[in-house]
Amino acid sequence: MNLPVFLAARAALSPASPALACGEARLDFAQLFARANAMARGLRALGVREGDGVAALLPNGVDLVALVHAAQLTGAALVPLNLRLVARELAFQLADAAPRVLVHGGGELAERARAASAGLPGLRRAPTPICDACPGADVPLRDQVDLAATAAVVYTSGTTGEPKGAELSHGAFLWSALGSALHLGHLPGDRWLACLPLAHVGGLAILYRSALSGTAVTVHERFDPVRVAKELDDGGITLVSFVASMLERVLDARGDRPAPPELRCVLVGGGPCPARLLARARALGFPIATTYGLTEAASQVATLPLERAREPGDSTGRPLFCTELRIVSPDGVELPRGAEGEIAVRGPTVMTRYLRRPEATAHALRGGWLHTGDVGRLEPSGDLVVLDRRSDLVVSGGENVYPAEVEAALREHPAVADAAVAGEPDPAFGARVAAWLVLRAGCSAGEAELVEFCRARLAGYKLPRRIRFVPALPRTESGKLLRRALLGDFVG
Amino acid sequence: MNLPVFLAARAALSPASPALACGEARLDFAQLFARANAMARGLRALGVREGDGVAALLPNGVDLVALVHAAQLTGAALVPLNLRLVARELAFQLADAAPRVLVHGGGELAERARAASAGLPGLRRAPTPICDACPGADVPLRDQVDLAATAAVVYTSGTTGEPKGAELSHGAFLWSALGSALHLGHLPGDRWLACLPLAHVGGLAILYRSALSGTAVTVHERFDPVRVAKELDDGGITLVSFVASMLERVLDARGDRPAPPELRCVLVGGGPCPARLLARARALGFPIATTYGLTEAASQVATLPLERAREPGDSTGRPLFCTELRIVSPDGVELPRGAEGEIAVRGPTVMTRYLRRPEATAHALRGGWLHTGDVGRLEPSGDLVVLDRRSDLVVSGGENVYPAEVEAALREHPAVADAAVAGEPDPAFGARVAAWLVLRAGCSAGEAELVEFCRARLAGYKLPRRIRFVPALPRTESGKLLRRALLGDFVG
Numbered sequence: 001m002n003l004p005v006f007l008a009a010r011a012a013l014s015p016a017s018p019a020l021a022c023g024e025a026r027l028d029f030a031q032l033f034a035r036a037n038a039m040a041r042g043l044r045a046l047g048v049r050e051g052d053g054v055a056a057l058l059p060n061g062v063d064l065v066a067l068v069h070a071a072q073l074t075g076a077a078l079v080p081l082n083l084r085l086v087a088r089e090l091a092f093q094l095a096d097a098a099p100r101v102l103v104h105g106g107g108e109l110a111e112r113a114r115a116a117s118a119g120l121p122g123l124r125r126a127p128t129p130i131c132d133a134c135p136g137a138d139v140p141l142r143d144q145v146d147l148a149a150t151a152a153v154v155y156t157s158g159t160t161g162e163p164k165g166a167e168l169s170h171g172a173f174l175w176s177a178l179g180s181a182l183h184l185g186h187l188p189g190d191r192w193l194a195c196l197p198l199a200h201v202g203g204l205a206i207l208y209r210s211a212l213s214g215t216a217v218t219v220h221e222r223f224d225p226v227r228v229a230k231e232l233d234d235g236g237i238t239l240v241s242f243v244a245s246m247l248e249r250v251l252d253a254r255g256d257r258p259a260p261p262e263l264r265c266v267l268v269g270g271g272p273c274p275a276r277l278l279a280r281a282r283a284l285g286f287p288i289a290t291t292y293g294l295t296e297a298a299s300q301v302a303t304l305p306l307e308r309a310r311e312p313g314d315s316t317g318r319p320l321f322c323t324e325l326r327i328v329s330p331d332g333v334e335l336p337r338g339a340e341g342e343i344a345v346r347g348p349t350v351m352t353r354y355l356r357r358p359e360a361t362a363h364a365l366r367g368g369w370l371h372t373g374d375v376g377r378l379e380p381s382g383d384l385v386v387l388d389r390r391s392d393l394v395v396s397g398g399e400n401v402y403p404a405e406v407e408a409a410l411r412e413h414p415a416v417a418d419a420a421v422a423g424e425p426d427p428a429f430g431a432r433v434a435a436w437l438v439l440r441a442g443c444s445a446g447e448a449e450l451v452e453f454c455r456a457r458l459a460g461y462k463l464p465r466r467i468r469f470v471p472a473l474p475r476t477e478s479g480k481l482l483r484r485a486l487l488g489d490f491v492g
Numbered sequence: 493m494n495l496p497v498f499l500a501a502r503a504a505l506s507p508a509s510p511a512l513a514c515g516e517a518r519l520d521f522a523q524l525f526a527r528a529n530a531m532a533r534g535l536r537a538l539g540v541r542e543g544d545g546v547a548a549l550l551p552n553g554v555d556l557v558a559l560v561h562a563a564q565l566t567g568a569a570l571v572p573l574n575l576r577l578v579a580r581e582l583a584f585q586l587a588d589a590a591p592r593v594l595v596h597g598g599g600e601l602a603e604r605a606r607a608a609s610a611g612l613p614g615l616r617r618a619p620t621p622i623c624d625a626c627p628g629a630d631v632p633l634r635d636q637v638d639l640a641a642t643a644a645v646v647y648t649s650g651t652t653g654e655p656k657g658a659e660l661s662h663g664a665f666l667w668s669a670l671g672s673a674l675h676l677g678h679l680p681g682d683r684w685l686a687c688l689p690l691a692h693v694g695g696l697a698i699l700y701r702s703a704l705s706g707t708a709v710t711v712h713e714r715f716d717p718v719r720v721a722k723e724l725d726d727g728g729i730t731l732v733s734f735v736a737s738m739l740e741r742v743l744d745a746r747g748d749r750p751a752p753p754e755l756r757c758v759l760v761g762g763g764p765c766p767a768r769l770l771a772r773a774r775a776l777g778f779p780i781a782t783t784y785g786l787t788e789a790a791s792q793v794a795t796l797p798l799e800r801a802r803e804p805g806d807s808t809g810r811p812l813f814c815t816e817l818r819i820v821s822p823d824g825v826e827l828p829r830g831a832e833g834e835i836a837v838r839g840p841t842v843m844t845r846y847l848r849r850p851e852a853t854a855h856a857l858r859g860g861w862l863h864t865g866d867v868g869r870l871e872p873s874g875d876l877v878v879l880d881r882r883s884d885l886v887v888s889g890g891e892n893v894y895p896a897e898v899e900a901a902l903r904e905h906p907a908v909a910d911a912a913v914a915g916e917p918d919p920a921f922g923a924r925v926a927a928w929l930v931l932r933a934g935c936s937a938g939e940a941e942l943v944e945f946c947r948a949r950l951a952g953y954k955l956p957r958r959i960r961f962v963p964a965l966p967r968t969e970s971g972k973l974l975r976r977a978l979l980g981d982f983v984g
Contacts, residue, residue, distance in 0.1 A: 001493075003814055004814075004816060009814075012810065012874050013811075013813065181673065181674070182673070182706065183505070186673075186677055186678065187678075187679060188677050188797075188799055212674060212813065213674055214674065305505060305506055305680075307506065307509065307680055321502075321704065322495055347495075348493065348495075382504050
């Protein structure tokens with residue numbers, strides 16, 4: 001099925017509506033479309049054709065937003081690269097995705113782009129701004145989008161092994177945007193604050209939503225809680241996406257003042273949100289819609305309905321309109337409500353495949369369902385409760401321990417600022433529960449005291465057998481805990 | 493492509509949100525889904541299976557709303573019948589669509605249902621309420637919707653005078669609803685007032701939008717301007733659909749008081765809206781989004797963007813997000829902006845075909861575009877300006893009257909040698925039906941007698957309001973009737 005190019009349709013429909021605010025830049029949809037068009041002609045001049053890849057090593061900004069739409073105009077797939085990767089990691093993804101062009105920023109990013117592409121003679125590097133008046137720029141652009149064609153190849157964070165490129169179609173982003181709009185509502189006056197990396201699937205999804213629903217986006221180049229707090233106070237922001245740790249830092253930065261009245265949704269994803277943080281935010285009037293999503297499903301899978309965003313409760317939410325959810329046993333049998341098992345997802349937001357990995361694809365998509373590797377249960381009400389990532393499951397003496405549950409217990413201790421739990425090899429029990437804790441400034445707590453604290457909250461087999469106190473926890477750029485790092489170099 | 497049954501997905505997502513208010517009835521989505529489910533089981537017990545047709549001769553109300561969703565649950569196509577048709581007209585549509593069941597209301601509707609189905613021994617009549625505890629009610633219902641399958645067959649007349657059934661897929665209604673939501677925005681708190689016939693495509697579209705976006709509908713059984721005025725004053729209505737004459741009568745009934753503040757969109761379609769009425773309504777603060785649509789495109793094609801709904805101007809608007817528009821010459825060539833020609837439409841809201849009319853289908857959908865027969869132009873801005881509905885269509889109070897159908901009825905009278913029908917301007921209804929007749933030599937017939945003759949054959953809104961007797965009709969050399977001439981020089 002074909003639809004008009006999303007941004008072209010939007011620019012035709014509401015050209016003068018605000019599209020993008022970033023730094024000093026203010027673009028309406030006509031201006032953003034003009035930028036995307038110019039960039040698309042520049043890509044054509046660089047030899048980009050239908051079906052090619054276009055990698056991006058760009059900071060959050062107008063260029064990256066324009067490039068997302070320029071890729072659609074050229075019929076090429078975007079390969080958004082995580083800015084925090086070192087050259088060696090970037091080189092792996094570039095070799096794997098084999099894009100025709102690497103569009104990159106200046107300064108240190110240009111250095112890293114050069115280093116990462118050193119062994120890839122077929123890859124053209126293109127620093128921004130891209131020239132759109134070069135020979136070749138007149139090769140026609142697309143006016144229609146084939147919804148089945150690949151919009152982006154997004155590499156998964158790599159916490160579970162070698163990064164894999166999830167191929168997401170234009171249809172996947174479209175249905176994600178529509179499902180999100182049907183879930184959260186949208187109004188022409190909406191403005192979404194994007195202060196997480198746009199190169200992540202959660203960031204890309206914000207850009208697609210904007211073009212499709214004609215709502216504005218304010219982009220911050222990087223996450224700065226003080227600046228976010230000021231942006232919320234200055235008004236105009238109606239929706240914002242956070243991971244839990246960002247939310248906490250923004251609440252801190254605002255000194256626990258009440259939520260701004262026009263903010264109608266705080267979408268919190270990228271991992272579980274601690275109950276006490278949910279309660280703190282909601283007590284201040286923040287409407288918190290927790291969400292569970294993953295790269296392989298173009299971001300949101302299940303989100304708390306907005307009408308419950310101010311109520312107590314810590315369930316993740318309900319599937320998006322076009323998404324089906326089930327909980328399955330290890331042998332793929334659908335489990336009844338209330339039972340714990342692997343979360344499986346079906347619907348038009350699910351990835352097409354892992355690029356060049358037929359076996360991993362066949363495994364992940366067996367039976368037509370995306371097997372997420374994450375563990376959860378469906379409440380009788382239909383709410384999804386996410387328990388943990390399966391790969392991080394600690395199986396100790398035949399009992400399953402979900403680290404997130406132990407971490408939540410530890411975080412309830414007044415001296416604990418942050419907590420991480422993982423399984424350490426244990427000769428007797430296969431694995432044992434280990435914890436890494438960050439204490440609050442000026443607080444102290446001993447190992448025995450903390451175990452006792454947990455004992456009132458957890459079954460005996462879930463108690464940490466060993467606790468280490470550390471200054472900080474290893475997290476990805478998007479705030480996701482790198483559990484494996486706990487067991488490796490991090491714990492020096 | 494498959495999606496979950498729309499109302500089932502909505503009931504799972506927001507079961508306790510208000511879905512429907514009608515008379516004293518108040519249903520949330522869980523309750524409406526339960527009603528639809530019970531009705532679907534009842535249809536199964538009546539023998540309705542995948543691919544069958546289910547005709548409905550029901551007034552606006554809970555039963556008709558539930559039946560729309562029940563049809564989707566059974567995999568059957570709804571055949572909504574216009575309540576204003578006489579038995580003879582209904583019999584034609586029932587014979588053509590050949591549904592398995594005719595669900596009908598009581599009293600006079602039951603009489604008409606009996607009369608209309610007299611010659612159709614294979615058709616089962618089912619008065620509401622439908623029993624859902626009969627043998628056969630346990631045949632499984634669908635949980636998925638095939639977007640390509642037929643959701644409804646909606647009859648529209650044409651140049652031949654013989655009504656044709658436009659087959660509209662579930663995808664057509666889905667994309668219409670999504671396109672409308674992307675155009676007008678939507679919020680969980682929205683409530684749409686439906687006071688036009690739900691059996692029309694514009695009414696059905698309201699019901700699909702409600703299920704998809706989780707917003708409420710208030711249904712009036714019939715249009716009563718005083719009751720509509722009160723409903724708007726009582727609060728809670730955020731959107732309403734009118735045809736121009738309804739809007740005028742509501743303004744009259746409200747005594748030109750300012751628009752209620754929560755009303756964020758008045759969608760005015762079903763024909764042109766006079767400039768003075770637009771100005772009057774907007775001066776009172778009514779946000780008027782004019783719209784152009786047709787049965788063959790599942791309602792809206794182009795609608796004024798909401799941000800311009802309070803501004804002066806009388807252009808119809810911009811195409812919905814997923815809809816393409818072009819203006820073509822009589823030989824099908826796309827015309828430049830500014831040029832007048834036939835309005836052609838492409839996109840996922842367009843009908844699949846005219847039921848059992850391959851030639852009419854091929855003609856209407858030639859080159860992959862729906863040729864509407866309506867005349868318009870695209871402004872340089874991209875706005876569609878509708879200049880005239882097809883020359884042979886009379887839009888009277890939002891109902892379409894096809895002159896050929898009225899002419900055919902008149903020609904059945906033994907005294908009538910030839911007949912021509914056209915729309916004359918009418919201040920209240922936009923247009924009224926006028927007839928020009930040539931009597932057979934030696935015959936005589938009076939105006940009242942001829943109107944009575946038609947009353948047995950045509951719905952009331954199709955009856956001629958004025959008849960002139962003439963010696964001959966204006967025709968081309970090839971014998972084609974020059975309808976426009978009737979209203980011009982010909983009528984001296």
